[in-house]
Amino acid sequence: MVAARESSTANGTAQQVDVAVVGAGFSGLYLLHRLRKAGFTAVALEEADDVGGTWYWNRYPGARCDIQTIDYSYSFDPELEKAWTWSEKYATQPEILRYLGFVADRYDLRRDIRFKTKVTEARWDEASERWQLTTDNGPPVSCRHYIMATGCLSAPKPPEIDGVKDFKGEVYFTGRWPHDGVNLAGKRVAVIGTGSSAIQSIPLIAEQAVHLTVFQRTPNFALPAHNGPPPADRKELFESDRAAYREQARQSMAGVPYPQQTVVSWQLSDAERRERFERAWAAGDLVHILTQLWADQAVDVDGNRIVQDLIREKIRAAVEDPETAAALMPDDHPFGAKRPCLDTNYYATYNRPNVTLVNLRQEPIKAITASGITTARRNVDVDVIVFATGFDAMTGAIRAVHPITGRGGRSLTDVWAQGPQTYLGLTVEGFPNFFMITGPGSPSVLSNMAVSIEQHVDWVVDRLAALRDAGFTTIEPTATAQAGWNRHMADCSMVTLHRLANTWYTGANVPGKVQGLMPYTGGVGPYRSICDEVTSRGMLGFRLT
Numbered sequence: 415m416v417a418a419r420e421s422s423t424a425n426g427t428a429q430q431v432d433v434a435v436v437g438a439g440f441s442g443l444y445l446l447h448r449l450r451k452a453g454f455t456a457v458a459l460e461e462a463d464d465v466g467g468t469w470y471w472n473r474y475p476g477a478r479c480d481i482q483t484i485d486y487s488y489s490f491d492p493e494l495e496k497a498w499t500w501s502e503k504y505a506t507q508p509e510i511l512r513y514l515g516f517v518a519d520r521y522d523l524r525r526d527i528r529f530k531t532k533v534t535e536a537r538w539d540e541a542s543e544r545w546q547l548t549t550d551n552g553p554p555v556s557c558r559h560y561i562m563a564t565g566c567l568s569a570p571k572p573p574e575i576d577g578v579k580d581f582k583g584e585v586y587f588t589g590r591w592p593h594d595g596v597n598l599a600g601k602r603v604a605v606i607g608t609g610s611s612a613i614q615s616i617p618l619i620a621e622q623a624v625h626l627t628v629f630q631r632t633p634n635f636a637l638p639a640h641n642g643p644p645p646a647d648r649k650e651l652f653e654s655d656r657a658a659y660r661e662q663a664r665q666s667m668a669g670v671p672y673p674q675q676t677v678v679s680w681q682l683s684d685a686e687r688r689e690r691f692e693r694a695w696a697a698g699d700l701v702h703i704l705t706q707l708w709a710d711q712a713v714d715v716d717g718n719r720i721v722q723d724l725i726r727e728k729i730r731a732a733v734e735d736p737e738t739a740a741a742l743m744p745d746d747h748p749f750g751a752k753r754p755c756l757d758t759n760y761y762a763t764y765n766r767p768n769v770t771l772v773n774l775r776q777e778p779i780k781a782i783t784a785s786g787i788t789t790a791r792r793n794v795d796v797d798v799i800v801f802a803t804g805f806d807a808m809t810g811a812i813r814a815v816h817p818i819t820g821r822g823g824r825s826l827t828d829v830w831a832q833g834p835q836t837y838l839g840l841t842v843e844g845f846p847n848f849f850m851i852t853g854p855g856s857p858s859v860l861s862n863m864a865v866s867i868e869q870h871v872d873w874v875v876d877r878l879a880a881l882r883d884a885g886f887t888t889i890e891p892t893a894t895a896q897a898g899w900n901r902h903m904a905d906c907s908m909v910t911l912h913r914l915a916n917t918w919y920t921g922a923n924v925p926g927k928v929q930g931l932m933p934y935t936g937g938v939g940p941y942r943s944i945c946d947e948v949t950s951r952g953m954l955g956f957r958l959t
């Protein structure tokens with residue numbers, strides 16, 4: 415690989431590279447590896463002081479993946495796969511972080527990562543046909559190509575409640591949990607939010623706290639993880655033919671090797687449906703229960719309602735207090751229209767005498783005070799507040815680099831004023847040589863992201879290499895192609911139930927965010943085919959210069 419150079423620019427001495435990558439999580443690490451192998455000079459800029467991304471920041475108690483780790487791994491190097499064995503079906507955050515550190519060491523990636531370095535601005539310079547990146551630490555970067563591997567769930571949503579600053583106790587965010595852990599023993603703790611991070615952490619917090627009060631606005635569907643060692647049948651399938659297993663995942667709808675179901679709910683008797691459901695519930699596999707019950711579960715309200723009712727029955731059976739059980743039952747979105755959560759003892763935790771659920775739909779939070787939280791009906795004094803309030807998903811980290819200025823000085827914020835517009839979720843018209851990994855308009859959060867990330871990275875790096883080898887310096891989608899992709903996105907979403915839910919997929923969790931379904935709902939395999947077809951048809955929809 416050619417070493418990165420430095421040269422003088424108007425901004426001072428800029429680091430000169432072919433490609434700048436922002437982020438050193440799953441995406442940034444693989445990008446760096448592929449870019450080097452393709453002969454590009456590259457640097458990754460990372461705000462944290464080490465690799466890991468999601469798995470660096472999210473250190474709250476109980477943090478784990480919700481896709482089985484056998485699937486939630488890199489597949490690009492068979493030797494890497496042999497060199498690493500997961501200890502659990504759903505690995506913990508420390509184990510996944512160790513894995514990403516292992517990958518960084520194995521491919522010697524750290525030497526091209528500038529840690530503790532945040533990218534603050536990015537400008538396309540038309541004269542030099544290069545991006546100029548401003549950072550908060552060290553020299554600016556001048557690069558031919560600018561790739562944001564900044565993550566879909568990396569910008570925590572700030573609390574929207576008055577008085578947070580007045581609170582005299584301790585405040586934590588699940589997405590920014592202290593590295594040394596937090597001692598909650600003997601403390602009165604409030605958790606605000608009941609999304610995935612809350613559902614994972616609440617059972618463990620309840621074991622430590624003298625009292626835990628959970629403030630819930632919207633209940634989520636949570637499915638049992640039944641964690642333990644990686645399941646033998648799955649392991650066997652994987653070991654018997656790893657390449658075929660991975661290929662099936664790449665062609666699947668969600669990035670996990672399950673077939674497309676063909677039997678619809680009304681072809682099954684009540685007993686047959688229950689039998690399928692109970693089998694899926696016992697398997698403790700998010701993707702199984704999301705895709706394998708019956709073919710109409712994700713596309714038809716009636717087929718979906720049957721699943722919802724069966725899960726509500728489980729909640730009713732698990733939670734002793736009927737009022738608490740009722741409050742925990744989701745009733746405002748179809749099952750799967752919002753990513754369901756995986757739980758270990760979540761519902762049972764509400765049977766503990768030291769746990770209280772506050773239903774914010776009945777008694778909204780009025781304020782946070784010096785001593786705790788005041789709702790419309792009560793004051794709850796606490797020592798600790800944990801915000802598990804989620805992320806400004808998919809666009810938060812991209813928009814946080816401000817401005818990103820493309821051709822003609824247009825800023826991405828202005829271009830996206832009515833919501834994100836992209837071609838393939840990877841590129842934006844007017845922003846040459848700019849790429850996003852798992853950006854809005856790609857399957858991203860609707861998939862096993864390890865599979866989606868590898869597909870994106872491979873596609874982008876292969877295109878950059880082909881571009882260079884053919885003597886081109888810029889690549890940019892046409893306005894027509896972008897409009898066509900957005901139309902296709904809308905068409906796909908009309909045949910799913912996602913359109914019926916206000917979720918973080920649509921930006922509904924962030925006040926003032928423009929609403930619209932951000933991920934591509936057409937599936938991982940079909941999406942891959944489209945990207946491949948774009949290539950095979952002479953970079954259909956792109957302008958190369």
Ligand code: FAD
Nearest residue numbers: 437439440441461467468479480481532533564565568863
């Ligand atoms: P990230 O891991 O988010 O990394 C992005 C990095 O970019 C971060 O380190 C951030 O610091 C850095 N960055 C952002 N902006 C800047 C900037 N301006 N300057 C410098 N650095 C910047 N997905 C699954 O498929 N399966 C799962 O089981 C699963 N579990 C999850 C559990 C949790 C708690 C969370 C939050 C997410 C989970 N996800 C899961 C989604 C997860 O985010 C992805 O799977 C994957 O880790 C994303 O990798 P990434 O590299 O694209 O982004």
